[in-house]
Structures are given as C-alpha cells and as structure tokens.
Amino acid sequence: MTQNATEVLNIGKLSVRLPDGADRPFAVHDMDLKIEKGEILCVVGESGSGKSMTANAVMGLLPKSLRFGADHIRLNDRDLLRQPRSTLRDLRGREVAMIFQEPLSALNPLMRIGDQIAEVMKVHPGSDFNDVRARVIQLLEFVGLPEPETIRHSYPFRLSGGQRQRVMIAIALALEPDLLIADEPTTALDVTTQAQILDLMKRIRDEKGMGIMMITHDIGVVAELADRVIVMRQGEMLEEGTVAEVLEAPKHAYTRQLIDAVPMMLPKDARQIGTPPLISVRNLNKIYGKPGGKTRAVHAVNDVSFDLRAGETLSVVGESGSGKSTIAKLLVKLEEPDSGQYELDGEDVTHLSVRAFRPKRRVIQMIFQDPFSSLNPQHTVARSITAGPLAAGVPQDRAMEDARRLISRVGLDESALNRFPHEFSGGQRQRIGIARALAMSPRVLVADESVSALDVSVQAKVLDLLADLQREYDLGMIFITHDLRVACQISDNLVVMLRGRIVERGTAHDVLLQPKDPYTRALVAALPGQAWEKRREAAMAAGHRA
Amino acid sequence: MTYKIFLTRLGNGLLVLLGVAIMNFTLVHMAPGDPAMIFAGEAGGGDETYVEQLRQDMGLDKPLVTQFAIYAGDLLRGDLGYSFRNQRDVASMIVERIPATLLLTMTAFGIALIIGIVFGMLGGWFRNTLLDRGLMIVTLVLYATPLFWLAMMFVLLFSVRLGWFPPFGMQSVLVPDAPLDRLLDIGRHLVLPAFSLGLFYAATYARLVRASVINVSNADFVKTARAKGVPGGRILRVHVLRNAILPVFSLASVHIGQLVGGAVLTETVFAWPGIGRLMFDAILQRDYPVILGVFLTTGLLVILVNIVTDLLYRIVDPRIEHTAGN
Known part of the structure; x- marks a missing residue:
C-alpha cells in the first residue's frame, strides 16, 4: 500500500482495551484517522470519549496496564507498531511532539527553561541544530516570549500559565517534527491567552507546514482552528469531515446535540425588577497582604458596588486573578472586607461576627466549582443535604422529607440519598450540590464557576435546572464565571472585572453585544469561533422566519 | 539575599541556644540526686561539714538564679565549667571527644543517605516488582529492629564469629605508627558502629524516597520528558530523582539531632570514645557541668546542621x- 506523500499520520483500526470491570470493554474502538501536512485535525468529544487515549497511543504514552492494537499506526513512512522501542523513543520529539493541558505542572520545576528546551536536542544527537543556544533563543522568539535571554535562565515558577504553554510549544517545535499533538492545550488558560495560543497554532501550521492533531471539548475552538473534525463518543468515531461539513451540516444526532449545547451569544431579554435589593454592596474593598509590608499587597476587590434583586441573575465575569471569587467569599462571609458596606436582605451585615452571621446563612447559599471535592466523601448524600437544616434546628424527619423532595427536584432518584459522592458523575454531583444549597431555603444563590468543570451537554442541563429553580423560588443569583457564553445565556445583568475593579456593568445585552470598555472588548474579541457563531445565528434567524 | 537569610537564621539559632541552656539548666537541677552527696559517698563517706564544704566549692549553695547567672556568664566567656569528678575543664573534655562523634555520626549519616536513596529509588522506579518487595522487606526489618540489638548482633556476627572487624573502641591498643595504617585502623573500627547506626535511618529514607519517586513519576513533567524522547535512565536521574529527593532534606535536618542522640547507644555498645559516651558516664555520675556542656554542644551542632x-x-x-x- 503506497502512502500519500503529504500524509503525516495514518491510523487504521486502533482499539484500546480497558481493564476488566470497567464500564465498557474499549476506551477506543476501531478508530481510523489520518492527518496531512499543513492541516489541523480537531478531535472533539466529551470526557471519556477516548480522544486523549488515541493521542497517547500514537505517542506510545499509554499506561502499561492498557492493552492496545491496530492494523497500523503510520507516522510518515514508518509503521510505529513494527518499530523497536529505541526507535519509538527517538521518534518522539524528532518526528512527533506533544503538548498537554496543564502548563503549570508540565515543566520540571527544578530545571531552567533553556535547559528543558535544549534537552530535546541533547537526547537526539545528530539533529540539524548544532548551536543549541541560538536554537533555544530562536524558538523562544518564535513562540512570542519576551526577552528570550532572561526566560532561558528562568525557572518555570517565574512564568505565567500562558508563558509556560508557549515554552511547551517551543519544546515541541525544537526539532521541527512533522506532527504536533495538542491535548486540550488551552483549556486551563484565560480566554485572551487562549486566543493567542490558538493564533500561534495556526502560525505553526502555516509557517512550518506541520500536521496538528488538536484534542478539545470546545466547539468554539474547533470552529476557530480546525480544517477537519472528528467527533468521538465513548471510544467510537461518530463523524468525520471538514469543519464546515461537521459544524454546519452535522450528520450524527450527537454532533448536533454537542453543537446545540454551546450557549449562544444571545442575551435573554432584560427584565425590570422593582423589588428592593436582596443584596446591596457599596464600595467594598479587600486587600490581601499589608501594603508596604514584606509581601506585595494585592487589592483583590477594589471599590466594588452592586445590587441584586429577587429573581435576578447577576454575572460576575473576569479572568483569573480578577477578584471574582473573592467577591463570592465576601458575600458568604468566608472573608471579611477591609472597608465598604454589605447589606443582606435589608440588614447591614458588614461587621457581623461569624457567629452573629450564622442565622443569616439561611438566606445566602453557595454552589462550588469542583463537584469532586465540595462534598465530603465520607458522608452519604442525605447527610450532606440535611446537615445545614439540622444545624439550623429543623427536626430530623422534616429535614429528610425536604431532602427527598429536593433530590428529585434536581433530577436524581430518591435512592441517591443513601449513596456516597464517589458513586456519582460530575454532573450528578453538581446537582447534589445544588440540592444541598436549596435545603436551607435560601433567597440568594452564589454560584462560583459552578458549571466550568462539566462537559458541555451536562453543563447545558445544569444551567437549565438553575434557571428553572430560580423562577420557581424567585431566587437572586450571583453567577461567577470566566465563560462569556455561559454568562450571556444565564444573566440579566453583568459586571466585568479586571484586577479587582469593575470595568463595565450593564444588562447582558449591552455589555456583551456593545461593549464599551477596551478590556471588555478584548474579552469578547478573544472568544473562539465567532465567525461560525455569526453564521449560526443567521441560520437560526432564517429558520425563525421560514 | 542569601547572606541576609543566613544571618537571620544564625540570630534565631542563638536564641534557641539560650533557650536550650535555660531548659537544660533547670531540668538538670530539678532532677533528684545531689552531686555533693554522691561525690562524698564515692570518696569514702564524710560528715555534714565535708558535704557542705563540697557544696560551697561547687557553688551549689547559692540560689538557682544566681547559679544560672554565673553559668551564663561563664558560657559567654567560652567557659563550659569545671568537672570536679574528672578534675578537668569541661570544654577541653568535649573538644577532645567531638571529632570521634562527628566521624561516627557523619559516616552513619552518609551510609543512611546513600543506601536509603539507592534502595528507595530502585524500589520506586521498579515498583511492585520482586526487587521492590525484597528491598522493602529488608528496610522494614531494619526499621523495626532496636538499634542496640542490631549493634550487638553485628558484634556477634562480624567480630566474634567472623573476626572481620574489631568489636569495640576507635583504635587498636597498639596504635600503628604509619599515618596511613592509623587511618585504616580507625576505619576498621568505624565500620560496625557506623553501619548499625546508619542502617536504621537508611530504612526511613528508603521508604520516603520510594514513595516520593512514585509520586514524582506520575507528575506531568515526567510525561513531558517522555514525549520529548528522553531515555528512561535520564528521566529517572534528571527529572524524577532531583524532585523526589527534596523531602529527604527536610527529614535529614531533623534526623541529625536524633543521630547524635542515637550515638549515645551506639557509642556505649561499641565503647566509642565520643560525646555520647561522655554524656552517658556524666549522667550516671551526676556530673552537672559535663551534662550541661554536652547538651549545649549537641544543641549547637543541631542548630548549625539545620x-x-x-x-x-x-x-x-x-x-x-x-x-x-x-
């Protein structure tokens, strides 16, 4: 069988077997895939779809406990299945390279950046790059890092997440391999950083002519970057085609479902709510560390004011370090403000002690980001849900009755109450977290990145649930998120934060569709897949007219 | 930056040393037993006046605070006191003994580190293999064995039965003349006490390093190294080991103090003429100035090592x- 000259990777019938007792026999089943030079192939799917397994199989990085087989895995003109281990090792870095999701932990903390890049050349003798130092500088410049000479001598902890991901890319490019595998490389990054990294990937494709296999769960990223797309679910390849074919005329129902689950940038109609505010915050300040002290003081929340009324959703959006989570902590009194005023349900609670605030906790409840660590693994679901009401003096049988009502309200079976958190999926756990918050019959919910850890289809369902519950109980909701699309879908009003300050506020419609502040504009502009989004909205509008 | 930190640490160290001095002083004087009585008793008995006279000579009749003030004043002048028991200056007694103790503990420490790190590294890298299981059983046995018992077994096996190494002391009775022979002689005397002291700690390090190597092997940057095509041996050396060894430093600084404590037992069993033996004897004899001097010196050693x-x-x-x- 002769191979197309421009083909970099060709996988035939790849299967990865899961250990006995797993929920299905194969992590990846009968996967066919090919990538050409100068092409970006996006492999998209939700968690457990087998997309990372496929990438790791190519790299020979699968855990030893997993057995895999294939007709062939051809990299350039070599079948990787028929190479000795030493050759496979040599090919890694030379012909195929990989970057990962977590830039913060992907670099050796005890090794200088320059040495980590140079190591690729060191372990591949006979490469074309004799002057290692010059090559390192050249790479650092190519990936857009400032002051390469300084960065070269730095340790990873000095660099931000985005900078570290650039270093990872520099390492991957060191020997100009033909194939780059990128496993969710922008998932852990802020949206503006993500946009820069995506641009860099396009440059690598265009200037170096490399083939890129991009693994992602984000349809926006697919729309922005992909030439071709493969959709995977539970180890099976469902659909393959050009980006236009897959996104605009999906053949498989699951693909359509994935695309529909992406929140649209269509804000809901702003409502006028006349009731007095449930929460009123004026000139709130929180500074970590003492100014002028040994450590640098961080003004985490700087002169922040806002109101929240019953039935209203106020989104707080911003990138990491903008102070949005500190606001959540101040509102539920996990932190004390340095100055300013905080009124909850008509009462000034700014200076209430933790003890005096306790009765007020019934009014305001929080839903956390990580559904895996926010429930005590040793407690049954029933115990987690009833703990709050019991502490507030609700009798045992009434608390249990409420728990049964709530658990079915959030869409779980009553039998869930007697089980432990590890028996549930991420989305189910987040539903339990919501039931736990509702058990206190609060009037305000604070949701801190509550859907960020969830797959997009699960996320859509949890967002729907939150919207329903809000209407049902007339809840005020503070929704903290970095995801503008999610914020757009759920909020009435919105504040944008940058370095502790609110830089823009208004209805979701005004802020997101006609942003005035330069930072908000940059945020909105950085959203991946906007061209696709416009077409999608146009198609929707046309559909409505028809 | 670094020298500033060094100075701060040194200042803190001196404060700790003062605390050690005060605590030792009070503790020792609160313990039952009157040195003057023991001294008089061993001298063949004596009447009240004789004991009283001894007390005055030793300064034991003055209030505790005054005694401490005198002691502290002497310390500042570098004077650790005078041992009436031995009729000698305490400082000179300790200085004479320190090299032996340092030689023993540092050798033991080196043995502990080398064996611990090598065993731990092998066990962690080849985890759940026969090699790993074997190494971990050996370390468990070493860890569970009392130090003095291990020491005595060593003497029985290697000295009494096999006759490979001398059972006690630091030098042969007939000290060889040539410097090299003398060194070799000391070295042969050192083997048994150093290993019996070192192996116990080696076991702890082996288990720590093994856990740490396993932990680091799963780190993302090790996966990065594999993706770069770095060979396995280099991954272990450059990426895993350097990171895995960090916790050893924290534990080692704590252990050095314990090692000196452990040396008391070892030095006693092997009649090693170090500071531990000196302390042991001094405690039996209620020789306050020597006890205090030894405590203070070991305190100082621990602070410096830290x-x-x-x-x-x-x-x-x-x-x-x-x-x-x-």
Missing part, C-alpha cells in the same frame, strides 16, 4: 526563595 541544610535546600530548590519573599 542552617546548613536550609541553605542547601535553597540551592537545590529554586522556588524556596520565591515563596519566602512573596
């Missing part, structure tokens, strides 16, 4: 300075 490991840690882990200053 400062050194602290500085080393800074060199090995570049992140420390950052977190300390941020």
Whole structure:
C-alpha cells in the first residue's frame, strides 16, 4: 500500500482495551484517522470519549496496564507498531511532539527553561541544530516570549500559565517534527491567552507546514482552528469531515446535540425588577497582604458596588486573578472586607461576627466549582443535604422529607440519598450540590464557576435546572464565571472585572453585544469561533422566519 | 539575599541556644540526686561539714538564679565549667571527644543517605516488582529492629564469629605508627558502629524516597520528558530523582539531632570514645557541668546542621526563595 506523500499520520483500526470491570470493554474502538501536512485535525468529544487515549497511543504514552492494537499506526513512512522501542523513543520529539493541558505542572520545576528546551536536542544527537543556544533563543522568539535571554535562565515558577504553554510549544517545535499533538492545550488558560495560543497554532501550521492533531471539548475552538473534525463518543468515531461539513451540516444526532449545547451569544431579554435589593454592596474593598509590608499587597476587590434583586441573575465575569471569587467569599462571609458596606436582605451585615452571621446563612447559599471535592466523601448524600437544616434546628424527619423532595427536584432518584459522592458523575454531583444549597431555603444563590468543570451537554442541563429553580423560588443569583457564553445565556445583568475593579456593568445585552470598555472588548474579541457563531445565528434567524 | 537569610537564621539559632541552656539548666537541677552527696559517698563517706564544704566549692549553695547567672556568664566567656569528678575543664573534655562523634555520626549519616536513596529509588522506579518487595522487606526489618540489638548482633556476627572487624573502641591498643595504617585502623573500627547506626535511618529514607519517586513519576513533567524522547535512565536521574529527593532534606535536618542522640547507644555498645559516651558516664555520675556542656554542644551542632541544610535546600530548590519573599 503506497502512502500519500503529504500524509503525516495514518491510523487504521486502533482499539484500546480497558481493564476488566470497567464500564465498557474499549476506551477506543476501531478508530481510523489520518492527518496531512499543513492541516489541523480537531478531535472533539466529551470526557471519556477516548480522544486523549488515541493521542497517547500514537505517542506510545499509554499506561502499561492498557492493552492496545491496530492494523497500523503510520507516522510518515514508518509503521510505529513494527518499530523497536529505541526507535519509538527517538521518534518522539524528532518526528512527533506533544503538548498537554496543564502548563503549570508540565515543566520540571527544578530545571531552567533553556535547559528543558535544549534537552530535546541533547537526547537526539545528530539533529540539524548544532548551536543549541541560538536554537533555544530562536524558538523562544518564535513562540512570542519576551526577552528570550532572561526566560532561558528562568525557572518555570517565574512564568505565567500562558508563558509556560508557549515554552511547551517551543519544546515541541525544537526539532521541527512533522506532527504536533495538542491535548486540550488551552483549556486551563484565560480566554485572551487562549486566543493567542490558538493564533500561534495556526502560525505553526502555516509557517512550518506541520500536521496538528488538536484534542478539545470546545466547539468554539474547533470552529476557530480546525480544517477537519472528528467527533468521538465513548471510544467510537461518530463523524468525520471538514469543519464546515461537521459544524454546519452535522450528520450524527450527537454532533448536533454537542453543537446545540454551546450557549449562544444571545442575551435573554432584560427584565425590570422593582423589588428592593436582596443584596446591596457599596464600595467594598479587600486587600490581601499589608501594603508596604514584606509581601506585595494585592487589592483583590477594589471599590466594588452592586445590587441584586429577587429573581435576578447577576454575572460576575473576569479572568483569573480578577477578584471574582473573592467577591463570592465576601458575600458568604468566608472573608471579611477591609472597608465598604454589605447589606443582606435589608440588614447591614458588614461587621457581623461569624457567629452573629450564622442565622443569616439561611438566606445566602453557595454552589462550588469542583463537584469532586465540595462534598465530603465520607458522608452519604442525605447527610450532606440535611446537615445545614439540622444545624439550623429543623427536626430530623422534616429535614429528610425536604431532602427527598429536593433530590428529585434536581433530577436524581430518591435512592441517591443513601449513596456516597464517589458513586456519582460530575454532573450528578453538581446537582447534589445544588440540592444541598436549596435545603436551607435560601433567597440568594452564589454560584462560583459552578458549571466550568462539566462537559458541555451536562453543563447545558445544569444551567437549565438553575434557571428553572430560580423562577420557581424567585431566587437572586450571583453567577461567577470566566465563560462569556455561559454568562450571556444565564444573566440579566453583568459586571466585568479586571484586577479587582469593575470595568463595565450593564444588562447582558449591552455589555456583551456593545461593549464599551477596551478590556471588555478584548474579552469578547478573544472568544473562539465567532465567525461560525455569526453564521449560526443567521441560520437560526432564517429558520425563525421560514 | 542569601547572606541576609543566613544571618537571620544564625540570630534565631542563638536564641534557641539560650533557650536550650535555660531548659537544660533547670531540668538538670530539678532532677533528684545531689552531686555533693554522691561525690562524698564515692570518696569514702564524710560528715555534714565535708558535704557542705563540697557544696560551697561547687557553688551549689547559692540560689538557682544566681547559679544560672554565673553559668551564663561563664558560657559567654567560652567557659563550659569545671568537672570536679574528672578534675578537668569541661570544654577541653568535649573538644577532645567531638571529632570521634562527628566521624561516627557523619559516616552513619552518609551510609543512611546513600543506601536509603539507592534502595528507595530502585524500589520506586521498579515498583511492585520482586526487587521492590525484597528491598522493602529488608528496610522494614531494619526499621523495626532496636538499634542496640542490631549493634550487638553485628558484634556477634562480624567480630566474634567472623573476626572481620574489631568489636569495640576507635583504635587498636597498639596504635600503628604509619599515618596511613592509623587511618585504616580507625576505619576498621568505624565500620560496625557506623553501619548499625546508619542502617536504621537508611530504612526511613528508603521508604520516603520510594514513595516520593512514585509520586514524582506520575507528575506531568515526567510525561513531558517522555514525549520529548528522553531515555528512561535520564528521566529517572534528571527529572524524577532531583524532585523526589527534596523531602529527604527536610527529614535529614531533623534526623541529625536524633543521630547524635542515637550515638549515645551506639557509642556505649561499641565503647566509642565520643560525646555520647561522655554524656552517658556524666549522667550516671551526676556530673552537672559535663551534662550541661554536652547538651549545649549537641544543641549547637543541631542548630548549625539545620542552617546548613536550609541553605542547601535553597540551592537545590529554586522556588524556596520565591515563596519566602512573596
């Protein structure tokens, strides 16, 4: 069988077997895939779809406990299945390279950046790059890092997440391999950083002519970057085609479902709510560390004011370090403000002690980001849900009755109450977290990145649930998120934060569709897949007219 | 930056040393037993006046605070006191003994580190293999065996039965003349006590390093190294081991103090003429100035070693300075 000259990777019938007792026999089943030079192939799917397994199989990085087989895995003109281990090792870095999701932990903390890049050349003798130092500088410049000479001598902890991901890319490019595998490389990054990294990937494709296999769960990223797309679910390849074919005329129902689950940038109609505010915050300040002290003081929340009324959703959006989570902590009194005023349900609670605030906790409840660590693994679901009401003096049988009502309200079976958190999926756990918050019959919910850890289809369902519950109980909701699309879908009003300050506020419609502040504009502009989004909205509008 | 930290640590160390001095002084004087009585008793008995006279000579008749003030004043002048028992200056007794103890503990410490790190590294890298299981059983046995018992078994086996090494002392009775022969002689005497002291700690390090190697092997940056095509041996050396060894530093600084304590037993069993033996004898004899001197010296040693490991840690882990200053 002769191979197309421009083909970099060709996988035939790849299967990865899961250990006995797993929920299905194969992590990846009968996967066919090919990538050409100068092409970006996006492999998209939700968690457990087998997309990372496929990438790791190519790299020979699968855990030893997993057995895999294939007709062939051809990299350039070599079948990787028929190479000795030493050759496979040599090919890694030379012909195929990989970057990962977590830039913060992907670099050796005890090794200088320059040495980590140079190591690729060191372990591949006979490469074309004799002057290692010059090559390192050249790479650092190519990936857009400032002051390469300084960065070269730095340790990873000095660099931000985005900078570290650039270093990872520099390492991957060191020997100009033909194939780059990128496993969710922008998932852990802020949206503006993500946009820069995506641009860099396009440059690598265009200037170096490399083939890129991009693994992602984000349809926006697919729309922005992909030439071709493969959709995977539970180890099976469902659909393959050009980006236009897959996104605009999906053949498989699951693909359509994935695309529909992406929140649209269509804000809901702003409502006028006349009731007095449930929460009123004026000139709130929180500074970590003492100014002028040994450590640098961080003004985490700087002169922040806002109101929240019953039935209203106020989104707080911003990138990491903008102070949005500190606001959540101040509102539920996990932190004390340095100055300013905080009124909850008509009462000034700014200076209430933790003890005096306790009765007020019934009014305001929080839903956390990580559904895996926010429930005590040793407690049954029933115990987690009833703990709050019991502490507030609700009798045992009434608390249990409420728990049964709530658990079915959030869409779980009553039998869930007697089980432990590890028996549930991420989305189910987040539903339990919501039931736990509702058990206190609060009037305000604070949701801190509550859907960020969830797959997009699960996320859509949890967002729907939150919207329903809000209407049902007339809840005020503070929704903290970095995801503008999610914020757009759920909020009435919105504040944008940058370095502790609110830089823009208004209805979701005004802020997101006609942003005035330069930072908000940059945020909105950085959203991946906007061209696709416009077409999608146009198609929707046309559909409505028809 | 580093020298500033060094000075702060040194200042803190001196404060700790003062605390050690006060605590030792009060503790020792609160313990039952009157040195004057023991001294008089061993001298063949004596009447009240004789004991009283002894007390006055030793300064034991003065109030405790005054006694401490005198003691502290002497310390500042570098005077550790006078041992009436031995009719000698305490400082000179300790100085004479320190090299032997340092030789023993540092050799033992080196043995502990080398064996511990090698065993731990092998066990962690080849985890759940026969090699790993074997090594871990050996370390468990070493760890569970009392130090003095291990020491006596060593003497029985290697000295009495096999006759490979001398059973006690630091030098042969007939000290060889040639310097090289003398060194070799000391070396042969050193083997048994150093190993019996070192192996116990080696077991702890082996288990620590093994857990640490397994932990680091799963780190993302090890996966990065594999993706770069770095060979396995180099991954272990350059990426895993350097990171895995960091916790050893923290534990080692604690252990050095314990090692000196452990040396009391070892030195007693092997009749090693070090500071531990001196302490043992002094306690039996209620020789306050010597006890205090030894306590203070070991305190000083521990503080110095801690400062050194602290500085080393800074060199090995570049992140420390950052977190300390941020």
